[in-house]
Amino acid sequence: MKIAILTIGNELMSGRTADTNSSFIAREANLQGWQVEAMLSVGDDFAAIKSRLDYLLPLADVIICTGGLGPTTDDITTEAIARAFGRSLFTDEKSLNYIKDLFARRNFAWVENNTKQAIFPEGAEIIPNTMGTAPGFALKVNAKWIFVIPGVPRESQIMFPRGVIPILQREFPEKEQFIAKQTIKTFGLGESAVDKALSDVDFNALGVNIGFYPIFPENHIVLVSRKKTAEEAQEKLKLAANEVTTRLGKYIFAYGEETLEAIAGKLLKEKKLTIAVAESCTGGLITSRLTDVPGSSEYLERAAVTYSNAAKVSLLGVPAGIIEKHGAVSEETARLMAEGVRKMAGTNLGLSSTGIAGPDGGSAEKPVGTVYLAVSDGKETICRRYVYKWDRKRNKLIFSQAALLLLKNYLEGKR
Structure with missing residues (x-):
């Protein structure tokens, strides 16, 4: 048809x-x-x-x-x-x-x-x-x-x-087909890199169609199998999905239609943990995404947009001397922000972001697109530094994505 x-x-x-x-x-x-x-x-x-x-x-x-x-x-x-x-x-x-x-x-x-x-x-x-x-x-x-x-x-x-x-x-009754579909969501590779990584897989031989759908900052791979029986469709789909997982496993954060924030929320619920968020460069976007998930009040206690240095000092207890020595955009500040918001809220976890979204404010040492993200549980604080090269709006979105992925990996025991 x-x-x-x-x-x-x-x-x-x-x-x-x-x-x-x-x-x-x-x-x-x-x-x-x-x-x-x-x-x-x-x-x-x-x-x-x-x-x-x-x-x-x-x-x-x-x-x-x-x-x-x-x-x-x-x-x-x-x-x-x-x-x-x-x-x-x-x-x-x-x-x-x-x-x-x-x-x-x-x-x-x-x-x-x-x-x-x-x-x-x-x-x-x-x-x-x-x-x-x-x-x-x-x-x-x-x-x-x-x-x-x-x-x-x-x-x-x-x-x-x-x-x-x-x-x-x-x-338009046609010959009955059983359709099996799987969406595999990735983050950290561009569309062309995803395609190259899968270039040696003969999906046609498996009887599976593959589609690539970039939805910034993610890349979704959609596998579709159409067969005469549901069992055959599922079997071929599983084989194809295994081929994708083998090649892209470390970049895959979800199978199906779940969002990254929903997965993080589910893990927080399962572990009966609470979280507070301190945001600078993301301006509340991490919190907005967390609260897009129904029932997020069970684990999100509070959030603070500490955009200025003064806010980081007065609300989160980041020493002014640390900011003067290392800068607001630094590993030291990010760690103290996560630890400070956790203490202030009395939660199990604290999550923080501080970075340079652009278009101005960068330097040779810390170019536009630099972000430090940290998660703290009171015993340890994990911090990550990334540098992205997008415009301001997309930098903020990809910063929030990286922060939620850091949280997910922490909750899954991936350090």
Whole structure:
């Protein structure tokens, strides 16, 4: 089966919003063994939408459209689809009642233009939206299918696998395949280095597809096996994953969809440990990531952004003489920050960061991108120095990644 993707919205054409829906849908479609033939974006314009549909229909069996299903005047996708294929519009009372009930439960004032989200082309099969107000729909046009779902990524990323894929499997029954998938997350190697490390593995001979997905500062490897039986698919996937682990083991920090901060949090819970964080160059980013994990209050006691030297001295007890002698960005300061925040909070562990995010402030001895990270448990303090060469924003992100990896390794007994 061939699929085309059409993302709709003036915000895409102006560059104000990045199109993440196409890449997500393409990945999910490929996991099913379906071929993505084309991806296009178009603004909120009746003639332009029809033109793109006319272009894509000869190329694909299915067109997946996202965007333009809201209540405002520029949300014209439903009407544009109806016009393009000569269909009248109708109001679906079940959808309308659902939307009204959702407004009532959220204590939102009802505005009549929201009725627009319950209007569909004649013959449409409605796709429920459990994450928002606008349902999607599927429309059969001769032997082709048009799907329309919202453009909001958190909604489309639920509705595509739960609403669109089941209809496609129903309407395009193919030879049954069992699919096994594994995501392997790495940190510390660039995409090209990851590819080179795996260049001697014949994944085709194993019957496994491999994909490389750089998601800064991580690189994800996705392995997909499609076989006649679930057992065979899992067996081939395991062989491929073992080949990856053999070559990249020291750079792998997770298998599956878990984040680094979630793994660190899980380890803290399992060991019944508490932690406090003192941040300088990361400006609270380490703490933000830790608190992205539900239930983090069980182990995170407090955090302090001690950005100035005075804050390091007054809040964490770092002696002013140490900072004067070694500098705020130094191993000595990082160690004392971790020890100081642990003592201040009365926690089992203290974690700290101090560095130079840039673009200014570097020297020959400590260039921009230098960071010192430390973890302390009251008996020992482990400190690491790294130098990265990114812009300020990415340096801060990679500093936080390295800090969380240091914490994870400590909790796993890796010194």
